[in-house]
Amino acid sequence: MVNYSMFVQAGIGSAIGLALASELSKIVNSFSNHIIQPIIDIPFPESKWRQLHVRINNFDLRLGDFLRDLVEFTIAIFVFYLLFREIQRGMGHSKK
DSSP states (O other), X not given: OHHHHHHHHHHHHHHHHHHHHHHHHHHHHHHIIIIIHHHHHTTXXXXXXXXXXXEETTEEEOHHHHHHHHHHHHXXXXXXXXXXXXXXXXXXXXXX
C-alpha cells in the first residue's frame, strides 16, 4: 500500500507541475508579446521582422516566426532556471 500511496503522490505532483508549467507558458507568451516584441519593433517599424521569410523553390522558411518563438523559448528557459535555482537554494543544495 505504501508504493501505491507514493505513486499517487507522484502523480499529483506531476499534475500540479504540468498545470503550473502551462500557466507559466501563458505568462511568458504575454511578456514576450507585450513587452519584448514592442522593444524589438522599435528598430524595425511596422513589425516587418515578424514577416521575414526566405523562399527556396516552393518552400517558405518563415524566419520571423522562428525568431519570435526563439525569444519566447529563451525567456521560458531563463525563468525555469531562476525557479530551479531558488528551489535548490531552498533545499540547501546551493554552493555559497
